[in-house]
Amino acid sequence: MYANLKDKIRVGTYSRDFIKDLIFLNSVDSTNSYGLSLKAKEEGTVILTKEQLDGRGRNKRPWHSVKDKSIITSIMINYPEKSDSISFVPLLSANAIIETLDSFGLSSKIKWPNDILVNSKKISGILCESSFVKGRSNFIVVGIGININLDNDDFVQENVDYIIKPTSLKMETGNHFNLEDVLFDLLNNFSKWILEYKKSNYHAILEFWKNNWSDIGKEITVVNQNKLVTGIAHDISLRGELILQTDNGLELINSGEIKT
Numbered sequence: 529m530y531a532n533l534k535d536k537i538r539v540g541t542y543s544r545d546f547i548k549d550l551i552f553l554n555s556v557d558s559t560n561s562y563g564l565s566l567k568a569k570e571e572g573t574v575i576l577t578k579e580q581l582d583g584r585g586r587n588k589r590p591w592h593s594v595k596d597k598s599i600i601t602s603i604m605i606n607y608p609e610k611s612d613s614i615s616f617v618p619l620l621s622a623n624a625i626i627e628t629l630d631s632f633g634l635s636s637k638i639k640w641p642n643d644i645l646v647n648s649k650k651i652s653g654i655l656c657e658s659s660f661v662k663g664r665s666n667f668i669v670v671g672i673g674i675n676i677n678l679d680n681d682d683f684v685q686e687n688v689d690y691i692i693k694p695t696s697l698k699m700e701t702g703n704h705f706n707l708e709d710v711l712f713d714l715l716n717n718f719s720k721w722i723l724e725y726k727k728s729n730y731h732a733i734l735e736f737w738k739n740n741w742s743d744i745g746k747e748i749t750v751v752n753q754n755k756l757v758t759g760i761a762h763d764i765s766l767r768g769e770l771i772l773q774t775d776n777g778l779e780l781i782n783s784g785e786i787k788t
């Protein structure tokens with residue numbers, strides 16, 4: 529598995545300028561936990577595993593993946609000096625996933641805050657977490673899970689309560705995919721967007737994100753701190769907040785989920 533990935537990364541148009549090291553694991557509780565626990569952290573380190581035993585999603589939910597059928601990765605990046613630009617990290621990660629799926633023939637959309645959906649079903653998720661040294665954040669671990677060759681049975685056998693129905697690249701296209709090819713494309717696209725980010729090209733990140741945002745202009749209900757807020761999805765702020773047009777005017781929603 530991933531036998532030629534290092535060589536591909538070394539020559540990839542963007543990956544060669546960003547990715548410094550690949551850590552391959554056969555099995556791990558969570559690639560994000562592994563990244564957070566690394567003592568010496570270097571930007572551009574990528575953690576990969578065949579199998580994740582205790583994968584974590586947002587809001588303390590489990591993330592289900594299947595050995596050799598899922599992309600499970602965590603990418604280490606420096607915590608930005610301008611901390612208000614941090615909200616662009618999940619946005620640029622979503623952009624990289626959208627581009628990757630597109631290059632394998634699948635059109636996907638973003639559901640705020642950062643679910644990747646195909647035909648209203650979830651194919652991929654992003655979990656960004658920070659590590660702290662002496663009370664200060666110094667690293668961000670960007671965890672990405674993509675369902676590649678999973679079949680319907682891989683999901684129904686699991687005793688997991690899915691909020692959004694899951695799907696995979698194989699289930700949507702009927703084709704089997706080489707995990708290494710998809711992973712290389714993902715890491716190369718991620719490198720492209722992170723290099724834009726380092727050049728402070730936030731406009732390009734936001735434009736691409738908004739062009740692939742499924743909720744824009746639609747009436748949605750958001751669960752925010754146990755409260756329901758309904759409105760038209762109007763825009764996304766420079767801090768990644770959702771701007772909802774409600775009966776009370778524009779409301780900024782900084783975290784939460786869209787009620788399905």
Ligand code: BTN
Binds near residue numbers: 557560561587652
């Ligand atoms: C979500 O949609 O709730 C986020 C899912 C993120 C899953 C990935 S898989 C690799 C990394 N390791 C984890 O434990 N979680 C992330």
